[in-house]
Amino acid sequence: MRRPTISDVARQAGVSKGAVSYALNGRPGVSESTRARILAIAEELGWRPSSAARALNGARAHTVGLALCRPARTLGMEPFFMELISGIEGELAARSYALTLQVVADHGQEIAVYRRWWGEGRIDGAILIDLHVGDPRVPELESLGLPAVVIGHPSESGTLLPVWSDDGGAVRETVEYLIALGHRRIARVAGLPRLVHTALRDRAFAEACDGAAEHVTVHTDYTGEAGARATRRLLSSPARPTAIVYDNDIMAVAGLSAAQDLRLDVPRDLSIVAWDDSPLSRVVRPPLTALSRDIPAYGGHAARRLLALIAGDSPGPFEDEAARLTLRGSTAPPARRGPGTPRPAAATGGPRRGPGKPPPGGTGGSRR
Amino acid sequence: MRRPTISDVARQAGVSKGAVSYALNGRPGVSESTRARILAIAEELGWRPSSAARALNGARAHTVGLALCRPARTLGMEPFFMELISGIEGELAARSYALTLQVVADHGQEIAVYRRWWGEGRIDGAILIDLHVGDPRVPELESLGLPAVVIGHPSESGTLLPVWSDDGGAVRETVEYLIALGHRRIARVAGLPRLVHTALRDRAFAEACDGAAEHVTVHTDYTGEAGARATRRLLSSPARPTAIVYDNDIMAVAGLSAAQDLRLDVPRDLSIVAWDDSPLSRVVRPPLTALSRDIPAYGGHAARRLLALIAGDSPGPFEDEAARLTLRGSTAPPARRGPGTPRPAAATGGPRRGPGKPPPGGTGGSRR
DNA sequence: TGCGCTTGCTGAACCGGATAAGTATCGTGA
DNA sequence: TCACGATACTTATCCGGTTCAGCAAGCGCA
Numbered sequence: 001m002r003r004p005t006i007s008d009v010a011r012q013a014g015v016s017k018g019a020v021s022y023a024l025n026g027r028p029g030v031s032e033s034t035r036a037r038i039l040a041i042a043e044e045l046g047w048r049p050s051s052a053a054r055a056l057n058g059a060r061a062h063t064v065g066l067a068l069c070r071p072a073r074t075l076g077m078e079p080f081f082m083e084l085i086s087g088i089e090g091e092l093a094a095r096s097y098a099l100t101l102q103v104v105a106d107h108g109q110e111i112a113v114y115r116r117w118w119g120e121g122r123i124d125g126a127i128l129i130d131l132h133v134g135d136p137r138v139p140e141l142e143s144l145g146l147p148a149v150v151i152g153h154p155s156e157s158g159t160l161l162p163v164w165s166d167d168g169g170a171v172r173e174t175v176e177y178l179i180a181l182g183h184r185r186i187a188r189v190a191g192l193p194r195l196v197h198t199a200l201r202d203r204a205f206a207e208a209c210d211g212a213a214e215h216v217t218v219h220t221d222y223t224g225e226a227g228a229r230a231t232r233r234l235l236s237s238p239a240r241p242t243a244i245v246y247d248n249d250i251m252a253v254a255g256l257s258a259a260q261d262l263r264l265d266v267p268r269d270l271s272i273v274a275w276d277d278s279p280l281s282r283v284v285r286p287p288l289t290a291l292s293r294d295i296p297a298y299g300g301h302a303a304r305r306l307l308a309l310i311a312g313d314s315p316g317p318f319e320d321e322a323a324r325l326t327l328r329g330s331t332a333p334p335a336r337r338g339p340g341t342p343r344p345a346a347a348t349g350g351p352r353r354g355p356g357k358p359p360p361g362g363t364g365g366s367r368r
Numbered sequence: 369m370r371r372p373t374i375s376d377v378a379r380q381a382g383v384s385k386g387a388v389s390y391a392l393n394g395r396p397g398v399s400e401s402t403r404a405r406i407l408a409i410a411e412e413l414g415w416r417p418s419s420a421a422r423a424l425n426g427a428r429a430h431t432v433g434l435a436l437c438r439p440a441r442t443l444g445m446e447p448f449f450m451e452l453i454s455g456i457e458g459e460l461a462a463r464s465y466a467l468t469l470q471v472v473a474d475h476g477q478e479i480a481v482y483r484r485w486w487g488e489g490r491i492d493g494a495i496l497i498d499l500h501v502g503d504p505r506v507p508e509l510e511s512l513g514l515p516a517v518v519i520g521h522p523s524e525s526g527t528l529l530p531v532w533s534d535d536g537g538a539v540r541e542t543v544e545y546l547i548a549l550g551h552r553r554i555a556r557v558a559g560l561p562r563l564v565h566t567a568l569r570d571r572a573f574a575e576a577c578d579g580a581a582e583h584v585t586v587h588t589d590y591t592g593e594a595g596a597r598a599t600r601r602l603l604s605s606p607a608r609p610t611a612i613v614y615d616n617d618i619m620a621v622a623g624l625s626a627a628q629d630l631r632l633d634v635p636r637d638l639s640i641v642a643w644d645d646s647p648l649s650r651v652v653r654p655p656l657t658a659l660s661r662d663i664p665a666y667g668g669h670a671a672r673r674l675l676a677l678i679a680g681d682s683p684g685p686f687e688d689e690a691a692r693l694t695l696r697g698s699t700a701p702p703a704r705r706g707p708g709t710p711r712p713a714a715a716t717g718g719p720r721r722g723p724g725k726p727p728p729g730g731t732g733g734s735r736r
Numbered sequence: 737t738g739c740g741c742t743t744g745c746t747g748a749a750c751c752g753g754a755t756a757a758g759t760a761t762c763g764t765g766a
Numbered sequence: 767t768c769a770c771g772a773t774a775c776t777t778a779t780c781c782g783g784t785t786c787a788g789c790a791a792g793c794g795c796a
């Protein structure tokens with residue numbers, strides 16, 4: 001029941017190991033008739049080259065490594081990761097490359113994983129995601145000499161190959177759209193401030209609003225709960241925003257619910273924009289205006305560049321398409337202040353209410 | 369700049385390759401002092417064992433394979449997969465096992481992938497998910513002799529090791545709860561009918577309802593859109609259900625929106641239960657009553673059993689905890705028919721309306 | 737003192753392929 | 767008819783570990 005080796009094939013065919021190797025790899029050195037015979041026997045025996053034996057001769061491992069540094073629950077809730085992985089995978093599979101995955105707790109562990117994989121010859125390259133400001137992984141991978149693509153902005157990718165999309169442009173487009181609708185107080189519920197793309201969005205958001213609208217940015221950990229909390233705080237402030245831009249879709253949905261709890265109508269009293277479109281944005285009411293991009297394609301680009309790097313090419317930095325604003329029902333011109341104004345009591349607190357049970361009555365006025 | 373090999377360490381230490389191998393693997397055959405010296409030198413040179421060379425000597429590949437057979441978008445939207453993978457990963461990482469992932473289009477491709485991985489010695493075992501009725505992968509993996517754990521019911525897992533949870537029991541608990549609340553017409557929006565767990569839930573649902581409540585099951589492809597469509601159809605039927613159980617959370621959220629579009633109040637006019645809890649269920653209004661389970665732990669159990677299998681043990685089938693009903697705001701006793709009844713016109717069609725814009729006016733009555 | 741046993745190490749074979757170097761066979765042109 | 771070169775292989779070596787047989791030194795014991 002042992003797996004057949006090249007020697008088994010050679011014995012069956014009555015030739016030497018070397019001849020079999022030539023035949024199976026399509027190299028010159030055997031006649032066409034012998035080659036056909038060897039191929040047939042290999043097929044019949046169900047022979048497969050041992051990846052270990054191949055790798056031992058300096059060949060590539062034909063594997064790419066990806067370490068993810070986020071807790072299980074967050075990962076699960078972010079369609080981004082699965083779509084990205086799926087896109088990476090599609091490209092790798094087409095070239096018979098495998099993807100090896102590991103979920104780690106922090107950057108220290110992540111570096112240790114890459115060090116081990118590379119040291120053991122398990123991977124030919126790596127993909128770095130969630131780039132931080134001053135990310136320790138960058139100099140580490142540089143010194144290891146491990147071919148790597150960074151999904152993140154070139155300003156922080158060092159000598160590693162960056163693949164990124166223009167978050168600043170997408171922010172500007174969004175802000176301009178909201179301002180054109182008439183919004184003059186815009187808030188942003190952002191993700192982790194240490195992530196490079198958060199910082200870039202922060203800056204672009206401030207610049208785009210400057211002079212045209214009041215603006216404020218609140219940072220969170222990307223969870224729905226944090227998004228809801230930030231939303232409640234924003235909406236209960238004296239100068240509450242008429243539009244909020246969220247850094248992911250789960251927070252946008254949570255924000256939508258929080259606003260509706262406060263008896264605000266979306267989009268009449270509050271416009272909402274989500275970053276990274278997903279089926280979720282289409283499924284809630286109203287469906288969310290969102291910044292969409294083709295995430296699997298994004299991953300595919302990264303994978304393709306990494307394979308080029310591994311092959312010895314020197315592909316240049318790659319800027320993918322920026323996210324495009326997909327208009328849906330959650331954005332509209334702001335209503336003049338009137339019946340839609342929340343009752344301060346409901347907005348600012350008192351004892352925590354049970355889920356989805358605002359006090360009866362109230363001044364909420366007609367809802368559409 | 370070449371990676372140091374065992375020979376480099378041996379030369380530095382002034383001993384033979386064999387001695388180094390004994391020292392580094394903690395086997396007897398070298399004195400403690402020599403061992404310490406060799407270890408120090410290996411550490412200093414940054415030596416790592418080549419996984420290829422190890423594997424060549426019949427050692428394990430220290431890798432587990434997982435092929436996912438779903439389109440990118442669906443995968444992204446299902447927190448289940450990422451949480452499962454994360455749980456599997458956690459267990460594997462603790463034993464220094466790697467997880468190799470591939471996204472495939474169909475079972476044929478999936479089988480080919482396992483065949484290749486196993487033939488090439490890339491993996492020591494596999495995890496099968498999304499078990500189908502009469503799944504072709506089961507006999508295939510059996511004949512390959514590849515150690516495998518099936519995440520799915522023992523009735524269809526052949527001689528492969530099953531890890532499952534009692535979906536039937538969870539369905540019964542849910543139905544009993546709904547009946548106790550007073551529901552007498554219960555619908556279920558189910559997933560793909562060819563999946564084993566769908567079939568089991570179907571049967572358990574029918575049995576639990578039988579005699580106590582009218583029941584109907586509609587099958588979908590798990591997407592939010594299909595969930596919304598099924599919900600609209602159910603709610604516009606003459607004998608509309610007062611409670612709907614959904615097979616995943618994205619469909620439940622979509623169903624919630626669809627019901628609200630029809631001017632139904634959840635939970636007054638319709639109770640909703642989601643399968644597989646996720647942050648999403650907590651974030652919408654009202655928050656959804658859901659069947660929760662610890663999915664990372666589920667994956668962890670599967671991984672642990674697979675490692676035992678690989679190690680040569682014969683662990684028995686493992687039944688994980690059944691999902692538990694987590695009560696939230698989306699379930700309540702059904703209201704007697706009254707103001708909440710949908711206007712047939714809005715329910716049954718006419719031209720498709722824009723997103724979230726039901727016609728103004730109407731008989732919808734007061735909303736909370 | 738001599739025997740056998742343990743300890744601590746060396747040398748070599750081996751895993752399954754890739755590949756460089758060597759060799760036998762054949763056809764061809766001078 | 768012989769030299770030459772191409773063709774079609776074989777042989778041997780290598781990759782980086784593991785492992786087994788062998789061996790010398792040291793020790794206890796009769």
